[in-house]
Amino acid sequence: MDLRFLDFEQPIAELEGKIESLRSVQDGGSANIAEEILRLEEKCKALTKNIFSALSAWQISQLARHPQRPHLHKYLAGLFTDFEELHGDRCFGDDTAVVGGVARLEGRPVMVIGTQKGDDTRENVYRNFGMPRPEGYRKALRLMRMAERYKLPLLTFIDTPGAYPGVGAEERGQSEAIAANLFAMARLNTPVVCTVIGEGGSGGALAIGVGDRILMLEYSIYSVISPEGCASILWKSAEHASKAAEAMGITSAALKKLNLIDQIIEEPMGGAHRDVADTVQRVKRALLDNLEALEQIPIEQLLESRYQRLMRYGSYNEYT
Amino acid sequence: MSWFEKLLPSKIRTEGATPKKTVPEGLWTKCEMCSEVLFRAELEQNLDVCPKCAHHMRIGARRRLDSFLDPDPRVEIGAQLKPLDALKFRDSKSYPERLALAQKETKENDALVVIQGALKGLPLVACAFEFRFMGGSMGSVVGERFVRGAHACVEQGIPLVCFSASGGARMQEGVLSLMQMAKTSAALTRLKERGIPFISVLTDPTMGGVSASLAMLGDINAAEPRALIGFAGPRVIEQTVRETLPEGFQRSEFLLDHGVVDLIIDRREMRDKIAKLLSILTHQNHQDQVASSK
Numbered sequence A: 001m002d003l004r005f006l007d008f009e010q011p012i013a014e015l016e017g018k019i020e021s022l023r024s025v026q027d028g029g030s031a032n033i034a035e036e037i038l039r040l041e042e043k044c045k046a047l048t049k050n051i052f053s054a055l056s057a058w059q060i061s062q063l064a065r066h067p068q069r070p071h072l073h074k075y076l077a078g079l080f081t082d083f084e085e086l087h088g089d090r091c092f093g094d095d096t097a098v099v100g101g102v103a104r105l106e107g108r109p110v111m112v113i114g115t116q117k118g119d120d121t122r123e124n125v126y127r128n129f130g131m132p133r134p135e136g137y138r139k140a141l142r143l144m145r146m147a148e149r150y151k152l153p154l155l156t157f158i159d160t161p162g163a164y165p166g167v168g169a170e171e172r173g174q175s176e177a178i179a180a181n182l183f184a185m186a187r188l189n190t191p192v193v194c195t196v197i198g199e200g201g202s203g204g205a206l207a208i209g210v211g212d213r214i215l216m217l218e219y220s221i222y223s224v225i226s227p228e229g230c231a232s233i234l235w236k237s238a239e240h241a242s243k244a245a246e247a248m249g250i251t252s253a254a255l256k257k258l259n260l261i262d263q264i265i266e267e268p269m270g271g272a273h274r275d276v277a278d279t280v281q282r283v284k285r286a287l288l289d290n291l292e293a294l295e296q297i298p299i300e301q302l303l304e305s306r307y308q309r310l311m312r313y314g315s316y317n318e319y320t
Numbered sequence B: 001m002s003w004f005e006k007l008l009p010s011k012i013r014t015e016g017a018t019p020k021k022t023v024p025e026g027l028w029t030k031c032e033m034c035s036e037v038l039f040r041a042e043l044e045q046n047l048d049v050c051p052k053c054a055h056h057m058r059i060g061a062r063r064r065l066d067s068f069l070d071p072d073p074r075v076e077i078g079a080q081l082k083p084l085d086a087l088k089f090r091d092s093k094s095y096p097e098r099l100a101l102a103q104k105e106t107k108e109n110d111a112l113v114v115i116q117g118a119l120k121g122l123p124l125v126a127c128a129f130e131f132r133f134m135g136g137s138m139g140s141v142v143g144e145r146f147v148r149g150a151h152a153c154v155e156q157g158i159p160l161v162c163f164s165a166s167g168g169a170r171m172q173e174g175v176l177s178l179m180q181m182a183k184t185s186a187a188l189t190r191l192k193e194r195g196i197p198f199i200s201v202l203t204d205p206t207m208g209g210v211s212a213s214l215a216m217l218g219d220i221n222a223a224e225p226r227a228l229i230g231f232a233g234p235r236v237i238e239q240t241v242r243e244t245l246p247e248g249f250q251r252s253e254f255l256l257d258h259g260v261v262d263l264i265i266d267r268r269e270m271r272d273k274i275a276k277l278l279s280i281l282t283h284q285n286h287q288d289q290v291a292s293s294k
Helices: A006-025 A029-053 A055-064 A071-078 A122-128 A132-150 A169-172 A174-186 A202-206 A225-233 A238-248 A251-258 A276-295 A299-312 B003-007 B040-045 B061-068 B095-105 B140-155 B171-194 B236-239 B253-255 B265-279 B287-293
Strands: A081-085 A098-105 A107-114 A153-159 A194-203 A213-217 A221-223 A263-265 A316-318 B028-029 B037-039 B075-077 B081-083 B112-121 B122-129 B162-167 B198-207 B221-224
Touching: A006 A029, A006 A055, A029 A107, A029 A153, A029 A316, A029 B171, A055 A194, A055 A225, A055 A238, A055 B095, A071 A098, A071 A107, A071 A276, A107 A132, A153 A202, A153 B028, A169 B037, A169 B236, A174 A299, A174 B171, A194 A202, A202 B140, A202 B171, A213 A251, A221 A238, A221 A251, A221 B140, A221 B171, A225 B171, A225 B236, A238 B037, A238 B171, A251 A263, A251 B081, A276 B081, A276 B253, A299 A316, A299 B171, A316 B095, A316 B140, B028 B040, B037 B040, B061 B112, B061 B122, B061 B265, B075 B140, B112 B140, B112 B265, B122 B265, B140 B162, B140 B171, B171 B198, B221 B253, B265 B287
Parallel strands: A107 A153, A153 A194, A194 A213, A194 A221, A213 A263, B122 B162, B162 B198, B198 B221
Antiparallel strands: A081 A098, A098 A107, A316 B081, B028 B037, B075 B112, B112 B122
8 A cells, every 4th residue: 555645546556556667667668568558547547537526525635634735835935936934923932833924926025824734744743733823823913914014915825724722822812813813804904815725724724714715725625623523522433524524514615615715726636746836836826816806906895895705604594 | 227328437428328308309509619509599699600609600691691781671683593504414413403402492593692782771782602502602693693783883883792601613504603703703893993892701611713703802801700711622632732731721710810811700790890891991971870970
């Protein structure tokens, strides 16, 4: 079993393995083998397409958390020029789970804020597995206010299991830090585009996720509680996470249907990790399209429609 | 007394071992903190605060508002809103089944009650979470009722007071419930822009999505004594950090020490204190002051 691949990707991994070994044989050079490789490649594509056309919510959750999935720094490197990271909340410290700074997107100045997961265990420990503490949210808030002052559109990137549940985080007011950001982003005097690139974990994700446009990569997830957390409460065991994932409607398709997000950014065949450069380009296109549209709208009108959109969230019956 | 019980020294013989005269159900209550047996009627008069140890027991939304507001005027806001099962959510029970159970048990349609009324003559909107309704969880109806209450405040220029008691977001409504955090927080920006006070009173327990949105956004964040208040639940934190939590962790007094809440208010002084605070913030006199100045 190839650990770089998820359970349901194994058939694809096997085929790719075969192609790989044929290639090494082919160095001798035989037309028959070249043909066989071509045939297998076609088969592999069809198989991938087939598997990915019917993914369950749980499989998509696994893709969203895929260890090889591109994390924030890949986007920072691929999308922007002149990115300069700005550190610290000016009160307590610098949270390494949140990365922010100024940059240029196709020449235009922007403010960028995102949650950062690590690519390996060592980096994950350093990044606290992408789980921010209050000082991370307060750094984000400081940068949001700066974006407002200097009329920089704000681009946020969400990839976090959630806000960190720790003693220190509670002591320093995790709840207040998140609430303060929700409050600020609702009226932030600059265009805001939020993109879920991996895992959108509950309030810890929403704390940098209120804006004029909410985009999601196709195989990212956004949920009120992790499927495991939901399962352990409602099904009394985390083993039912796949049922919980299905029930909560956490995929980009489900959220688009509920009108909770604006746009799904399609991923390359087999998921973002199969072609990172292509994924970054797709995100870039989406960001530019949305920014261009938002910049046409007078800021007062933009704030009013952001407010009205927030007020529309919800689904209820009204009897008279 | 059996031969075995006779062998026991008297001090470890429990009272319960000998059948006592039964007390009519509901007439007496035991304080879960100091174990004092309390006369139900007396306890109710004391707003469900133990007369012996001042432990604040949980109380329902209606009783909370009834004891807080002047008898009139009172107009309920958003009562006509009822929850909807947008996700067709089902675990061991379906969401509609859970709603029906909660509605039967609490006689409420959902977990927030909003009433426009007055406090010592000062007009305001007050809302309270019903914790017994699915753990006071915030779904679409809770969010919409809160927002309508806030908008009534903006239209009429009157303050908002909210008593929170909630486990957080309502899982059965998925991201719709998460978005209620953003929605309720956004509505509060309108009050702030117009200089309309919002006092948030955190009661036992206020956790998760409610704590991390509207409940922490008061001009004044007050708490009832010993209320559990926090973002992550104590069990989740314990599992994450793998150590036992400090004594009094996430209780009101702990939050006061760490600068998260402004003050702790005893329930029996709630009317007086909130009226005092609001009258100062709005440059008005409340009834007690008017009466004493005559």
